[in-house]
Amino acid sequence: MKIGTVTVLGATLVAxxxxxxxxxxxxxxxxxxxxxxxxxxxxxxDVDRAAKR
Incomplete structure (x- = not known):
């Protein structure tokens, strides 16, 4: 494998x-x-119920 291919695969994995x-x-x-x-x-x-009491 070429270095460029490894770099592209690594960048794709990170992305x-x-x-x-x-x-x-x-x-x-x-x-x-x-x-x-x-x-x-x-x-x-709860506030509505308390206000109606």
């Missing part, structure tokens, strides 16, 4: 690993955002 890590991070941010929305809605319902 693929980087992109997969970004995908996991974006998915995690989506879950965190959804959990924050759920918690905010729950707190709003």
């Amino acid at each position: 693929l690993l980087t992109l997969s890590a970004c995908g996991n991070t974006i998915r995690g941010v989506g879950r965190d955002t959804a959990n924050a929305v759920d918690a905010t809605q729950s707190a709003g319902r």
Whole structure:
């Protein structure tokens, strides 16, 4: 194998690993955002119930 081929394969591997890590991070941010929305809605319902007492 030539040095250039090894370099291209190495760079491709690094790029693929980087992109997969970004995908996991974006998915995690989506879950965190959804959990924050759920918690905010729950707190709003609690305040509404307390105000009606």
